[in-house]
Amino acid sequence: MTNWNVIASIAKxxxxxxxxxxxxxxxxxxxxIGAYITLVSFMSGLNQMMDDLILNLTPHIHIYNxxxxxxxxxxxxxDKFKNSFNVVHSIKxxxxxxxxxxxxxxxxxxxxxxxxxxxxxxxxxQIFYIAGSIEMAGSLTGIKPLEEATYFKLDDYxxxxxxxxxxxxxxxxxxGIEIAxxxxxxxxxxxxxxxxxxxxxxxxxxxxxQSGIADIDAIxxxxxxxxxxxxxxVPQNYITDINVKLNNIDKAFLLAKNxxxxxxxxxxxxxxxxxxxxxxxxxxNLITYAVSITLLIVAGFGIYNxxxxxxxxxxxDIAILMATGFSGTDVQxxxxxxxxxxxxxxxxxxxxxxxxxSNLIDNIPFxxxxxxxxxxxxxxxxxxxxxxxISFAFISTFFAGYFPSQKAKKIDPxxxxxxx
Amino acid sequence: MNLVLExxxxxxxxxxxxxxxxxxxxxxxxxxxxxVSIMGKSGCGKSTLLYILSTMDNDYTGxxxxxxxxxxGNSRQELSAIRNKHIGFVFQFHYxxxxxxxxxxxxxxxxxxxxxxxxxxxxxxxxxxxxxHIDHLAKKRxxxxxGGEKQRVAIARALINNPSIIMGDEPTGNLDSHNSENVFNVxxxxxxxxxxxxxxxxxxxxxxxxxxxxxxxxxxxxxx
Numbered sequence: 304m305t306n307w308n309v310i311a312s313i314a315k316x317x318x319x320x321x322x323x324x325x326x327x328x329x330x331x332x333x334x335x336i337g338a339y340i341t342l343v344s345f346m347s348g349l350n351q352m353m354d355d356l357i358l359n360l361t362p363h364i365h366i367y368n369x370x371x372x373x374x375x376x377x378x379x380x381x382d383k384f385k386n387s388f389n390v391v392h393s394i395k396x397x398x399x400x401x402x403x404x405x406x407x408x409x410x411x412x413x414x415x416x417x418x419x420x421x422x423x424x425x426x427x428x429q430i431f432y433i434a435g436s437i438e439m440a441g442s443l444t445g446i447k448p449l450e451e452a453t454y455f456k457l458d459d460y461x462x463x464x465x466x467x468x469x470x471x472x473x474x475x476x477x478x479g480i481e482i483a484x485x486x487x488x489x490x491x492x493x494x495x496x497x498x499x500x501x502x503x504x505x506x507x508x509x510x511x512x513q514s515g516i517a518d519i520d521a522i523x524x525x526x527x528x529x530x531x532x533x534x535x536x537v538p539q540n541y542i543t544d545i546n547v548k549l550n551n552i553d554k555a556f557l558l559a560k561n562x563x564x565x566x567x568x569x570x571x572x573x574x575x576x577x578x579x580x581x582x583x584x585x586x587x588n589l590i591t592y593a594v595s596i597t598l599l600i601v602a603g604f605g606i607y608n609x610x611x612x613x614x615x616x617x618x619x620d621i622a623i624l625m626a627t628g629f630s631g632t633d634v635q636x637x638x639x640x641x642x643x644x645x646x647x648x649x650x651x652x653x654x655x656x657x658x659x660x661s662n663l664i665d666n667i668p669f670x671x672x673x674x675x676x677x678x679x680x681x682x683x684x685x686x687x688x689x690x691x692x693i694s695f696a697f698i699s700t701f702f703a704g705y706f707p708s709q710k711a712k713k714i715d716p717x718x719x720x721x722x723x
Numbered sequence: 724m725n726l727v728l729e730x731x732x733x734x735x736x737x738x739x740x741x742x743x744x745x746x747x748x749x750x751x752x753x754x755x756x757x758x759v760s761i762m763g764k765s766g767c768g769k770s771t772l773l774y775i776l777s778t779m780d781n782d783y784t785g786x787x788x789x790x791x792x793x794x795x796g797n798s799r800q801e802l803s804a805i806r807n808k809h810i811g812f813v814f815q816f817h818y819x820x821x822x823x824x825x826x827x828x829x830x831x832x833x834x835x836x837x838x839x840x841x842x843x844x845x846x847x848x849x850x851x852x853x854x855x856h857i858d859h860l861a862k863k864r865x866x867x868x869x870g871g872e873k874q875r876v877a878i879a880r881a882l883i884n885n886p887s888i889i890m891g892d893e894p895t896g897n898l899d900s901h902n903s904e905n906v907f908n909v910x911x912x913x914x915x916x917x918x919x920x921x922x923x924x925x926x927x928x929x930x931x932x933x934x935x936x937x938x939x940x941x942x943x944x945x946x947x
Contacts, residue, residue: 306834308841312827453787620820629803717774721774
């Protein structure tokens, strides 16, 4: 029979009379958990930022017409050479149109899919920016600005102006910031655009675009899809790319394969396009967890040591408790309880310290050219990190308490009483 | 006759450092209300015997009966419960939990037993302290009182669960004559007035001679 009240009151008295050791042990846990929370929050914030840098710009599935040679050359169709070894030299790409055939029915079909959040048409075109007699090659993409802002965070990459202004201005253009610098242009100015066919159109700059990747910023501009269609002189159903955003990124691969089969188009899913990126993320996570767990284990050893010492100091008390009728299990529980209390108290303070430090880091200014929207160090507040932190505090102190208390349980009171 | 304690051919060996036969065929009985002293030279095994009788040491052969019930062979858990309920122990060194108050020290075994409410236990404990004339110390820390007082607190603690027998391992060995006298009187009172059985290991001839019966030991054997 275990009488929890007595055990708790003895444990409490032990902890309070040895407040110095107790708090040292608890501070060890606090430090471990606090560092864990801070580290994980900060690292996952950085990871998220790095991911966003690339992944926000990348659709989950990108559908387009690939220019490539056909797999089956005419020679293969000829029965007489069926069993021969055929070599074809100088294969040319298959004559193909850039536009996606029947684009709008496909878009509507994809929108029906339960996994699709947004299905956005794009029209990519090669153009020249004209500054006096100088022509600079560039790329103008026709988009639906409001939807791009919703699904691909376009506004995060607009340093001046907004997606809304582009939407409202049928002659507007969102100019890459490097181009603007080269041509000394500002928002409100006009820029001349020339198509490959030679037509020249003036567009009004409604905003500046900065992806953070200089090479892209030096060529890429955006306009309304209708504006680009008008510039190119193509009908309203002329679309070269479809970008799909899904609610679950893991579905991308399968859906992309289905689309390829069904529509005879090229569909690239995000995981295939950025496989090396995933690897980087998982390795960074691994390092974070390795460091954090080391910290927690060190804290655990701190508790182990202090409890061990406490038990040596309390040998006489243990003997007397056993002599007056406390069983070995009772004694073990007394010390286990102390360890767990140290763990929980230290752990909770650790969560608070971790939250405080994360908050502090979250408010430290961090400005970088590459990331126009990031003003402070990125930190992610994830409740699960806190749950893991407190659980680990609990588990590590449990074991740190278990082994010394096992020793206390096995103490032979006679040996101690005789030893006096 | 109402037996409290009975031993049947108890033998014990120390195995380390060399095999040594400490207790040889110990047979004796303690009846209710009896005040028994165990005497003998150092190393004759009297303390060893006492620890076996107290159930703390269960590494022996033979049989031990407490209140006519066989105790030998019970699990450590059960023995703890038996000690808690039936045996009060007073040591040569007072062995109080120094971080607790006098009252808490006295209450601890009863709290462990858990038969009564906290209030009742507190009342009982104060009652025992009053009987031993140390109730004014109740709130003091156990480390802050004198040796004689500590020994009386230890006796109060031994009494708290109204045990069948009180065992003492040289309870006066560490006290001056005045305090020894005090402790003896307390024991005598308990034996005469409350019919409590007492089994006390002592070196003190004067103490022993005033008890009801003396068991003398030599070389692990009872000689008288």
